[in-house]
Amino acid sequence: MTINLEQIDELRKRTNASYEDAKKSLEECNGDMVEALIYLEKHKKIKPEEKTATDNFGDFILGVKRIIKKGNQTKFIIKKGDSIILSLPVTIVVIVTVIAPYITVLALILAILTGHRIKFQGKNGEDMKVNETLDKVSDSVVNLKKKLVEDDVKATPPTN
Structure with a gap:
């Protein structure tokens, strides 16, 4: 089974895995996307989404709002x-x-x-x-x- 770049990109988008891990999991699972997801999960290759500075700033603002509300x-x-x-x-x-x-x-x-x-x-x-x-x-x-x-x-x- 040939693995194409679109499959790898889709798997990477869902799991935040590296190209190498995404390709390897698709090859091991004969191109089956669900099985590849399970494979990555079992091998702990799924990475949490990295937060951007905007996300962190938004979290900070929400925290400040909660503190002010509690203080009020x-x-x-x-x-x-x-x-x-x-x-x-x-x-x-x-x-x-x-x-x-x-x-x-x-x-x-x-x-x-x-x-x-x-x-x-x-x-x-x-x-x-x-x-x-x-x-x-x-x-x-x-x-x-x-x-x-x-x-x-x-x-x-x-x-x-």
Whole structure:
């Protein structure tokens, strides 16, 4: 059976195999395209399609869109007692942090020191796992402040 270039090209198009592998598989299978596909598959000669730079860029853009969507659905909340002081999408918080990181960190530290609670809230109001850690940090700061005040009161001599 003679193998022609059209058969080889068709097999290469379907499998991304080399000319040599496509020709060899067609010869082994007497020109039967389906059998040649199976032959290449069994011998692990089928290569995945190579992605182009455009494909990779498109994947990158899709990933960024997913992250932004998730960030917009997740809220960053600062509370004092039961009242909400600030509620922003995480995307905005990230942008502000990139633009002014020192101010953002300072504001967060001040919020914690003044007894505010920081939390993240998911799309349907569900709590995030990071909130447990943030609560522990806030509790530790409150306990430290109480201890410092108690130590200060003990260290201060009474006035007569």
